[in-house]
Amino acid sequence: MSANREAILSRVRGALAPLEKRAPLPDWDNELIAMRTLRGTVDAWPLFCERLKLVNGVSFESLAALVTWLDGQGWRHGYCDPALWASLKDAFPATFTVETTFDRTRVDDYQFGITRAAGAVAETGSLILTDKTTSSRLAALAPWVHVAVLIRGTIFADLQHAVTALADDPNIIFCTGPSKTADVEGILIEGVHGPGQQAALLVEG
Amino acid sequence: MKTQPIDQFAAHLKADTRAAVYDGSKKGYDARIKTLFDHFEDPNRLRVVAGEIKQHVVENLDTYLPQVEAKLKANGVIVHWAATAEAANQAVLDIMRARNATKMVKSKTMVSEETGLGHFLEKNGVECVETDLGEFIIQIDNDHPSHLVKPIIHKNRRDIAMSFEKHGLGAYNDDPQTITRRARAHLRKKYLESDVALTGANFISAESGRLVLVTNEGNSRFCLAAAKTHIAMVGIEKILPRDRDLALLLNLLARSATGQQLTVYTEFITGPKSAAQPDGPEEMHVVFVDNGRTDVLASECREILRCIRCGACLNVCPVYRQASGHAYRSVYPGPVGAVLTPLLAGKNFPAFADLPKASSLCGACNEVCPVNIPIPDLLLRLRDRAKQEHIPSPGTPPMGPWAVLASRPMIWKTALTGGKAINYVSTKLIPVPALHTWENKHSLPEWKGGVFRKWLRNRPAKSSSS
Known part of the structure; x- marks a missing residue:
């Protein structure tokens, strides 16, 4: 392996040696990637909801509305982050079965998974999940519905701010709507490997 | 009359395939224009700056490679180096054997297509399952991808339904939703049984060692939620200098590829899972692959190493739309392939010397490129090289009398x-x-x-x- 390393690095040096000067690293201003349609937007939550809707995600401002939606679709068996369950469970009627451990031997039993978001990006409608705040990567991915519980104060205005403030975490993922494909004749199909429904539940803070 | 190999291929393309490729690529092109120009004051400036950043990286790889290696190691990642395709495949196999691992799930990566990793592992007794829907269909058909981001652009739903039926994935049904659900059910079993997840990398930041992976289907995320070992095969040119540059490039990548603002799953990975997390890899490996890239770096065409594999130049190219990807006879089709394939071929350059000629030099590929690669110039340099090396060019009219006249x-x-x-x-x-x-x-x-x-x-x- 180290022979390969030396071979590659010496070939790189050899290839670059004849260059009289190297291309400098350009600096660029955040203004370059500011989306013109979103300039001057102040309130991040309504913008996030609007952008999430554009990618076929759904947002809820109240727990009751979320439960009504799940109930109405017949999604009554799911998983919830144990750290959240204490504050959520009173809103779920007895017809629901909610587990607080995710059993990977029966991933298809869970119709929904509720986990915490570490934040969101308003301009793209993305939810930010990190290893620290997500109680189970699988529970946020394998069920048909993923509900991310989002704290209002953690929403970034745009991608630039979100990327430069990435947490110190081994795995951070921006989820922008449901899992999708257009591989077959360019036709959009949602729910390929991940959720067919991506939801955000707002909590104050 | 004798013609170039690419022309021979194009001449025999089925009408169905030609229509599928034309429609698919045009759709991608239209969506790209709309999102870029609706969203930004000066979209052209974005790609010019992105091109300068990538050119800087390419010309300073001697500094960036050791820098990114040190970051990765500090983050707890095991780093491997592979000078050739064989070395890269062997490195992956060695990691698997050392762990008695026999099952791999694989997220779409072009560099592993280049090295022929899947076939190599299968020959060595490792089950290796493609998880991107398009790549999965390519795998069960024993076919080749014909587009960088839409690998089955050349197939229609009836072709796919027949393949699914043939491979025991249910009775014939050509409804795209049914096809997708069947793949979902089949592949999630494969994720959960796997030992190792193999991915590529779209970018890797030298500042933090963050490796960025994007997928729409969520397949790379499922790979990294289910398997205990993560191996990333990464071309040595994938580096970006700073984390903030990721924001610029991510803004360009999805818009250029599919007209999306951002790919659905954009994952930033710095190492194995955190201790409290129940799911995900306990160890992570990065295999840096050369496989001809240093030859490209030493050539007059090193600008092509800026490429971020978005496929925009394929979508816009009048030749690609008529010829389809297989006509380029390699992993990289379209204008980028016409430059990269002959260069990566090394001694086999003459076999692909026709590709740079398969262009009207209209310049559209340069105009849409998110990293502003001067593809038409590079095509001319390669045509010149073929001429200098006296490689025959069947079908090209003799230009001697014209030179006398002109x-x-x-x-x-x-x-x-x-x-x-x-x-x-x-x-x-x-x-x-x-x-x-x-x-x-x-x-x-x-x-x-x-x-x-x-x-x-x-x-x-x-x-x-x-």
Whole structure:
């Protein structure tokens, strides 16, 4: 392996040696990637909801509305982050079965998974999940519905701010709507490997 | 008449395939224009700056490679180096064998297509399952991808339904939703049984060692939620200098590839899972792959190493739309492939020397490129190389007589007048086979040699006040 390393690095040096000067690293201003349609937007939550809707995600401002939606679709068996369950469970009627451990031997039993978001990006409608705040990567991915519980104060205005403030975490993922494909004749199909429904539940803070 | 290999392929393309490729690529192109121009004041400036950043990286790889290696190691990642395709495949197999691992799930990566990793592992007793829907279909069909981001652009739903039926994935059903659900059910079992997840990398930041992966389907995320070992195969040119540059490139990548603002799953990975997290890899490996890239770096065409594999140049290319990806006979089709394939081929350059000629040099590929690669210039440099190396070019008309005409004004003038004879004499008498081939589908207009010159000579003088 180290022979390969030396071979590659010496070939790189050899290839670059004849260059009289190297291309400098350009600096660029955040203004370059500011989306013109979103300039001057102040309130991040309504913008996030609007952008999430554009990618076929759904947002809820109240727990009751979320439960009504799940109930109405017949999604009554799911998983919830144990750290959240204490504050959520009173809103779920007895017809629901909610587990607080995710059993990977029966991933298809869970119709929904509720986990915490570490934040969101308003301009793209993305939810930010990190290893620290997500109680189970699988529970946020394998069920048909993923509900991310989002704290209002953690929403970034745009991608630039979100990327430069990435947490110190081994795995951070921006989820922008449901899992999708257009591989077959360019036709959009949602729910390929991940959720067919991506939801955000707002909590104050 | 003998023609170039790419022309022979294009001539025999099924009408269905041609239509599928044309529609798919046009759709991608239209969506790209809309999102970029709706969203940004000056989208052109974005790609110019992105191109400068990538060119800087390419020309400073001697600094960036050791830098990113140190970051990765500090983050707890095991780093491997592979000078060739064989070394890269062997490195992956060695990691698997050391862990008694026999099952791999694989997220779409072009570099592993380059090294033929899947077939290599299968031969060595490792089950290796492609998880991107398109790549999965390619795998069960024993086919090759024909587009960088839409690997099955050349197939229609009936082709796919037949493959699924043949491979025991249910009775014939060509409804795209049914096809997708069947793949979902089949593949999630594969994720959960796997030992190792293999991915590529879209970018890797030298500042933090963050490796960025994007997918729409969520397959790379599922790989990294289910398997205990993560191996990333990464081309040595994938580096970006700073984390903030990721924001610029991510803004360009999805818009250029599919017209999306951002790919659905954009994952930033710095190492194995955190201790409290129940799911995900306990160890992470990065295999840096050269496989001809340092030859490209040493060539006159090193700009091509800026490429971020978005496929925009394929979508816009009139030749790609007519010929489809397989005509390029390699992993990288379209304008980027026409440059990269002959370069990566090394000694085998002559076998692919026709590809740089399969272009009208219209420049559209350069205009859409998110990293502003001057593809038409690179194509010309490669044409020149083929000429210098005396590689035969079947079907190309002899240019010697033209050179004589065009470099001697008196002869040129005489020819312009004398050429009128063509209006009265059959062109079949002209001994240039390329002209006859051309005439099968086109007709020459009436010869009016000298009309422009006459007009230019006799035009009224411009008034000095204007």
